[in-house]
Amino acid sequence: MRYSTKTQLLSGSAIVAAGLLFSTAAMAQNVSIAFSASELGATAYNPVAASTLNTATSLIYDRLVEQDADQSYHPHLATSWEETPDGMAWTFSLLEGVTFHDDTPFNAAAVQSWIASYAGTENEYLVEAIGSVDVIDDLTVRFNMDRPEPNLLYNLASAFMGIPSPTAFAELGDNFGVTAAVGTGPYELQSFEIGFETVLVRNEDYTWGSDLSENTGPGHIETFTFREIPDQSTAFLELRTGGIDLLLGVPTDFLAILEAEANIQIIQMPGVGISYMPINVTAPPFDNILVRQATGMAIDQEGIVAAIYNGVGAPAHNFLISSLPEADVDPDLNVTYNPARAGELLDEAGWVMGDDGVRVMGDERLSVSLYTANTTELTRLTQVVQAQLGEIGMEAIITVFDSSTIRDEYRNNAHQLAVRSYDWNNSDILDWFFSGNRLGYPNVSMWEDEEGQRLNDVAMTESSTSAERIANFTAYHEYVLSQHLFVPIYQPTQNIAFNATAISVPDPVRGSRFRGQSFMDIQVVE
């Protein structure tokens, strides 16, 4: 009897223990995510000073405002804002009851100290127009502007304008974002192994999500594990086998295979960048505008989208993504495929077709260098570009560099043509790549032009309203296009794939990118 009781007790304990284990397992919700290839290599979660940030940053830090997919702005840590008619002051009302992960309060003084911390950093341009910040009261700040800045809300919604705890920022110095990252976001940084893994754990006190998420309280998921998987094939196989639940940035090649998998769902969002071929205008024969124009006409954007990208994404015909109003330029300025006209332009420039299919001018062959970085997607695209240039009699010799060396080559003005890409959904990218102040890199086209710089300065600093800014940037964009400084090629889509048997993901996705606001609504499938 005694033995039987003991056995029953033991069995009962085992059942209770098993039940506890089971419930713990059910509660211990961990979602694994692989970063996209373009997000690999972040060295710190420091929005103020870092030049590369990944998606996890948007969960650690909140921003004053958020931008939706339709480019509209929504309140977040700022509940409302008001701009004076002359654009010289912005007043922001701040959300009450918000605390940083280190339990210090978020208030007007924190905003003042945060804006000041950008001085001397790579990201200073984001707050360049702000002359000073006044603390009106604990929850109200005023930005006194040196000049009107119609792009201010865009800047404030950027990942680089996540708000760190001023206390932790000051205490940790250069280690901020490396050994610890303290924001007000829905998740706290638990561990960060550079180049390998970032683990975020839920901020249980979080009650201030933006209206871009259905869930404005603590996240549904207990921990998010973000992994850096350098090989795209491995990341793809991890998703197929359930090793990860979500893959940010699925290569276009893998879409068809993933679509055939019953448990995988794919979300496609409009892209935020383009692939293009900058032309070095200082390197002969490209110092001749006719040769540059002909080069642009050699590239068959539609053919490339169909052949390389299986029709996913869109051809690019100018420098900006098509959702930006400044991309709506005079159609005659768009770069389009016209090999016959390209041949005529080269003839006009004195390059006549040689016996071996390569054009010549006297003894000189039309042979040029074509640089690219060592990523699979870019090298493949470069090979197609090489073949298309060959069709108009231009021999392009490809050289592949690592990302550090290629920038050095640009700075040393050693290049002629290059194939590269960018990710940015604002027209100020034109300033980044074409300003005469940044020759070599990022101004790979090495373009210095008085009228161009004037239009750039007007667009960047002399626009008072949003409409004026659009008009100024459109004018600058059109002038850049008229100089044939680059060849636009391709506008990719953002492809996100997830294991639908493991998690549910909000549909439609709010925001211009798949980041913090969407992660708040991710749930484990029962």
Add this chain to the structure above:
Amino acid sequence: MILRYTFQRLLMLIPVSFSISVVIFMIVYLLPGDPIDNLLRVGSSPEDRAELVAQYGLDRNLVVQYFVWIGNMFQGEFGQAIVLRRPVADLVAQNLPYSLTLGGLAFLFSSTVGMALGTISAIVRHPLLDRFMRGFILLGSTVPGFWLALLLILFFSVNLGWFPVSGAGGWKSLVLPVLTIGFGGVALVARVTRVALLDAQREDFVTLLHAKGLSSRTILFRHLMPHALLPVVTILALRIGWILGGAVTVEFVFGRPGLGSLLIRALGQRDYPVVQACLLMLALAVMLGTLIGDVAQASMDPRIREKKS
């Protein structure tokens, strides 16, 4: 005698280490690219650049920079990573355990399995087995690690679901990387063991041992194996460094951290202190491996220590 031999070998490591340290220090300066460019804000002035160069001591004479660097190395001070902005010692300490675990297990796997297969192929004289072994050895010596890794992932992870595709969590995540790195080693060690045993079997003393009536097993394990182990130990010692540094592609495919991954990342960013520290660690591993091999050989074969001492 063996202590004296070891001491002599250690002394020889001093000029070797000096030469290697000079090469490692200089090689990063010969590379195109510059870590300061990765740190500079775009559009920075030459003065900003000069300030950063001075901050990292890159404006000093190369000889001075070398002696400062080597002096710091002696004190275990690896400096601060320029681009990764962390103490290099922390980065190495974070990655080294992954490399040591993977490398150690791969070494163990390739030595035990390689020696076992080599021995079997040397003593079991069956044409089919012999052909199989030759084929296996050829395959193991030539198949690229990158390709083998993908094949193993497809078969064991995707089709059978036995092991995770990538990562570094738990023993299961080690199996496929160890097999990938170890496969080439197994083939190499098997080949060397086989040849060494076959050579030893042709020695006159083996005929004598047979004549004395010793069993084949006794002859193999007591008399032939010590003979055959000499070249095997040399090969194994040389593989210590290779396994640590040669795991780069395997770490890439399996998404694992490690010294190789750190080195590749640092090279891409021209992060000189990290590149130098990683190269130094790998060079040290090769030197130590060679030393261990030499000492092991000397302890097994008195002729070596007598000839060299």
